Amino acid sequence: MKNNIDLNDVVSTDTLRLAQKFLAFEEGNFGAQAKFLGLDPKKDFQHADLRGVDFSDTNLGGFNFRGADLRGATGVNVKWDATTILDGAETADSLFSFEQARRKIFAEKPKLAEQVQRLKDNHWTNAILGVADLLDSRKVDADSLWVAKTLFEERDELSVRSNILFFMAPVVDDPEEHKGFIYNIFARHSHQPNIVKSALRTLSALYSGDMGAVNVLASYLDHSDIEVRDTALRGILSSPFFMQVRDRILKFMIASGDADLRRTFVARAARHMGPTYVQACLDPQTKGFADFKEVVSSRRLTRVAEVWLRKEKFLRIADQSPRPTMSLENSLKLKEAEIQERAANYLDALMHMRDVLKIPFVFEDD
Amino acid sequence: MTHDHNAIVDLVELLLRVAKAENDAAETEVRVDLRLAAADLDGDNGLSFNVAVQKMWISLDLSGLTISPGARHGEPTKPNQVDVERTTKTENVVEKQAHAGLNLRLDPKAFVGDGSIEGGAKHNSAGKRTVSETASEKSPHIRVKARGGNRWEIAEADGELLDGTYLSNDLLCRVVATAGANSQIVELCAYAKQKDIVLKATRNGTRIPFLTNNHEKMLKILIAKAISASGSSYAGTIAFSKSEGEIEK
Numbered sequence: 001m002k003n004n005i006d007l008n009d010v011v012s013t014d015t016l017r018l019a020q021k022f023l024a025f026e027e028g029n030f031g032a033q034a035k036f037l038g039l040d041p042k043k044d045f046q047h048a049d050l051r052g053v054d055f056s057d058t059n060l061g062g063f064n065f066r067g068a069d070l071r072g073a074t075g076v077n078v079k080w081d082a083t084t085i086l087d088g089a090e091t092a093d094s095l096f097s098f099e100q101a102r103r104k105i106f107a108e109k110p111k112l113a114e115q116v117q118r119l120k121d122n123h124w125t126n127a128i129l130g131v132a133d134l135l136d137s138r139k140v141d142a143d144s145l146w147v148a149k150t151l152f153e154e155r156d157e158l159s160v161r162s163n164i165l166f167f168m169a170p171v172v173d174d175p176e177e178h179k180g181f182i183y184n185i186f187a188r189h190s191h192q193p194n195i196v197k198s199a200l201r202t203l204s205a206l207y208s209g210d211m212g213a214v215n216v217l218a219s220y221l222d223h224s225d226i227e228v229r230d231t232a233l234r235g236i237l238s239s240p241f242f243m244q245v246r247d248r249i250l251k252f253m254i255a256s257g258d259a260d261l262r263r264t265f266v267a268r269a270a271r272h273m274g275p276t277y278v279q280a281c282l283d284p285q286t287k288g289f290a291d292f293k294e295v296v297s298s299r300r301l302t303r304v305a306e307v308w309l310r311k312e313k314f315l316r317i318a319d320q321s322p323r324p325t326m327s328l329e330n331s332l333k334l335k336e337a338e339i340q341e342r343a344a345n346y347l348d349a350l351m352h353m354r355d356v357l358k359i360p361f362v363f364e365d366d
Numbered sequence: 367m368t369h370d371h372n373a374i375v376d377l378v379e380l381l382l383r384v385a386k387a388e389n390d391a392a393e394t395e396v397r398v399d400l401r402l403a404a405a406d407l408d409g410d411n412g413l414s415f416n417v418a419v420q421k422m423w424i425s426l427d428l429s430g431l432t433i434s435p436g437a438r439h440g441e442p443t444k445p446n447q448v449d450v451e452r453t454t455k456t457e458n459v460v461e462k463q464a465h466a467g468l469n470l471r472l473d474p475k476a477f478v479g480d481g482s483i484e485g486g487a488k489h490n491s492a493g494k495r496t497v498s499e500t501a502s503e504k505s506p507h508i509r510v511k512a513r514g515g516n517r518w519e520i521a522e523a524d525g526e527l528l529d530g531t532y533l534s535n536d537l538l539c540r541v542v543a544t545a546g547a548n549s550q551i552v553e554l555c556a557y558a559k560q561k562d563i564v565l566k567a568t569r570n571g572t573r574i575p576f577l578t579n580n581h582e583k584m585l586k587i588l589i590a591k592a593i594s595a596s597g598s599s600y601a602g603t604i605a606f607s608k609s610e611g612e613i614e615k
Contacts, residue, residue, distance in 0.1 A: 007374050007405040007417060011592040016409035019585055023413075023567065023574065033584045039591070046602030048587050049561035052579050067602065069561045 030075075031058040052212065055095065055187070056219060065089045070096060072212050076219055078187035093212060095187040097180035098149065105146050112143055116150045127155060128163045135167040145172065149181050158194050165198045169206070179207060186216060193225040200228065204235025214241045221252045230258055237264045243272050250358055263289045269357050277353060279308045280346035296350055297364045298343065305342035309334050368611035374593065376405040377417065380424070380556045382609035383535070393434055393540045394613050396552055400424065400510075400520070400533040407589070412570035415589060418527040421562040422606075425555050426516040426539070430547025431613070437540040438512040439533075442505075451500045510536075527564055543613075550613040557605045560590035 018037065025036055030053060034041065041060075047067040055075030064085040073094040080096070091097045106113050119130045131151065134144040145168065152164045172178040185199045200220060207213035217239075220232035233256060236242060236249055246269070253265045267289040270277040283290040284303045290296070310332050317332075347363075354361045368382045381399035404418035426433075507523035510532050520532055543550055565586045567574040576582040594604040 005374065007376055007407050007593070010374055010595050011407055011589065013409075015588065015592040016407070016413070019415070019588060020409055020411070020413055022581065022585060022588070023576070025581070026577065028578045028580055030580055030584075033580055037584055037588045039584070039587055040598075040600075043598075043601055044587055044591055047559035047561050048583070048602060049563075050583055053583055054578070054580055067559065067561075 028054065029057055030055050052215075054215075054219065060084045070094045074183050074186065074212065074216050074219075076186050076216075077190040080187075093176055093179060093183075095180075095183040097176070098184040101177065101180070102146060102150060105143075106150070109143065112147055112150075115147050116154060119147070119151050120154045124155070124157045124160050127151065127157075127160050131160070131164050132167055135171050137171050140171045152181075152185075153188075158192065161189075161195050162198050165195075165202055169202055175207065179203075179210070179213065183216065193223075193228050196220070196223075196225075196228050197231050200231045200235055204231070204238055208235055208239040209241075211241055211244075214239050214245060218245055218248055221249060226257070230256065230261060233261055234264070237261070237268055242268050246357065254360060259291045259293070262291045262293060266290055266292055266359065269353060269359060273349075273353065273357075276345065277349050280304065280349040281353075282307065292359050292361050295362045295364055296347070298347075301343040301346050302339060304346055305339045306334060309339060309342055367614070368609060370607070370609040372607045373595065374405065374606060376403065377419070377593075378402055378422070378556050378606035380554065380607035380609055382552065382554050382611050384552050384611040384613055387540060390540075393437075393542050394431070394550075394552075395540055396426070396538045396554075396611075397535050398424070398533045398538045398554065399531070399535060400556065401531050402520075402528040404527060404529060413574075414568050416566040416568065417589065417593065418529070418564045418566075419558050419562060420521070420525060420527055420564055422520040422528060422556060422558045423513075424518045424520070424538075425557070426518075427553040427555070428516065428541060429549060429551040429553070430544055431541040431550050431552065432544050433516065434540040434542050437537075439536055439538045440508045440510040440518060441512045442508050444505075449502050451502050453498055453500070551610060552613070553608070553610045555605055555609075556607040557603050560587060560602050560604065563590050563593075563604070565589055 022033075022037060025033070027033060027036070039045070041063040043064060045063055045065050045068055048065070049069050050065070050073055051069050052072040052074075053070070055073060055078045057077050058075065058079070060078060060080040061083045063080075066085050067088045068090070070086075070089050070091045071093055073091075073096070075095055078095060086096055086100060089096075091100055119127050122130060131148050134140070134148055148164050148168055152161050155161065168178075182199050182203050185195060189195045189199075200217065203213050203217065208217075214236060217232045217235040220228055223229050223232070229252065233249060233252060236245055239245075249265075253262060256262060263283075263286075266281050267278075270281040270289065280301075281289050282304045283294075284300065284307055313332055313334070350361050351363070353359050368384060370381050372379050379399065379401040383397040384394055385397070387393040387395050402419060402422065404416055407415040407417055409415070509520060509522065511519045511521075513519050518538070520528060522528065538554075541550075541552065563586060565582075567576070567585070576585070590602075590604055591600050594600050596605075
């Protein structure tokens with residue numbers, strides 16, 4: 001060990017230049033990054049801070065993560081095996097947590113392995129019935145869940161796997177463990193769109209309030225299967241973190257061929273902006289939210305203004321006591337200037353949404 | 367006689383002193399100075415990395431010596447007696463049974479009107495008692511905490527970065543010679559795991575955001591490995607400082 005030297009004397013100029021290049025290195029793949037930096041998988045990742053890392057499309061065989069912090073680490077199409085060292089690593093809420101916990105449980109309870117083997121040897125229809133019985137909410141316990149999850153890994157049939165996910169959703173009681181199972185599916189079965197879709201739906205339904213889960217959903221936005229992409233988009237749109245990931249999903253929303261998804265996107269954005277924006281985004285034809293791909297005409301905005309003004313007026317009348325004597329029809333008459341003023345406000349609101357949120361509304365005069 | 371080897375003195379300084387205890391000639395006092403601070407690593411074009419440590423360990427390796435019982439600095443001894451707080455909560459639940467045999471359970475707090483229940487329904491009030499116990503214990507945070515294996519863990523209470531003098535000629539422990547030992551040597555090492563290194567990248571004083579979370583984590587590994595200066599023998603820990611002292615018989 002050299003003595004009493006400055007930090008700048010320890011780190012070589014070459015290392016600093018490599019660091020500088022890496023800051024601009026656009027490749028996000030974990031394996032490619034490790035190679036770029038010349039890191040040794042067998043040694044350099046021990047005791048590393050790898051919290052929330054994305055291991056997508058990486059073969060982690062031979063990586064030594066001894067003592068590393070891998071909490072929240074996820075990924076799509078991740079390969080890892082017995083040569084991946086996880087001794088003393090923190091793996092909660094990560095793609096490794098399921099397999100680690102499973103190995104421990106099965107070592108403690110060998111009878112569970114026998115139960116899995118019996119279901120594995122059965123015809124697939126019997127395997128599904130066996131899982132349904134195992135996961136019966138009246139008698140399900142932690143061991144049954146482990147058997148079902150392991151069977152998911154052992155059986156290749158899509159129908160068996162989909163059914164296991166289906167039966168499992170209402171009976172899981174440990175969210176971290178359940179998420180770990182789902183992350184394991186993404187890591188190992190990303191080439192099977194139907195399985196991925198089922199897992200994405202489960203993740204959206206149960207964990208859309210978890211930023212880690214939202215990041216996983218976002219990693220499927222450029223998937224080759226359109227249904228997988230739309231399922232991921234739908235999950236993000238239902239998340240309370242929607243506004244935080246809005247910029248990331250915008251280009252996928254624009255490219256989406258699903259008008260309902262686009263309308264949901266507009267709805268979420270408008271609700272975030274406030275009541276005036278919600279009103280401005282009304283589609284008078286569908287009575288729902290507008291699709292940003294449809295041209296915003298002055299005729300539509302006038303119609304929207306009439307709808308909302310009339311509704312407001314009606315509510316005012318309904319609140320009045322005693323009831324007014326004039327007929328309802330006369331009472332609800334609107335002045336043209338009032339309508340036009342409101343329509344102009346809505347036009348401003350939509351333009352503001354286009355400028356601030358980059359929602360590509362198309363206007364008549366564009 | 368002691369020798370201190372501080373690799374990066376602007377980050378970590380560890381100084382060791384060993385001397386015979388004044389009140390017991392058989393014992394030797396091991397006294398230590400430990401100073402920690404963040405340090406800057408400057409690259410080209412205004413790029414700079416601020417390196418700091420969040421948690422550090424010091425480990426003591428003894429040859430021909432053993433630690434005297436009850437003489438360690440920062441022993442996190444748990445009090446034998448703990449206050450247990452017991453709270454009892456009683457809830458009244460009103461049950462309403464409809465004629466059709468359908469049981470409805472109603473929350474009494476929902477009855478804000480006249481409190482009446484529809485005629486024909488029979489109702490009764492049942493008490494439900496919930497007992498909960500909470501063990502309460504307040505303990506001060508120990509910055510330099512004795513751990514097993516002749517090690518001490520240095521950390522701030524809320525995960526803040528280490529900055530300041532944590533030991534100032536403090537008595538780390540007292541040691542006594544083991545029977546028949548030829549030499550008596552104390553070795554002290556200060557090290558950190560790479561996950562406990564905190565790295566901030568700036569350019570001309572402005573924080574640079576990393577492209578992705580992966581970029582941040584990978585860069586941290588690269589810099590930690592470079593700081594450790596252990597090359598191919600790097601195993602994820604960085605030894606900042608090593609001190610050794612020989613006790614003259």
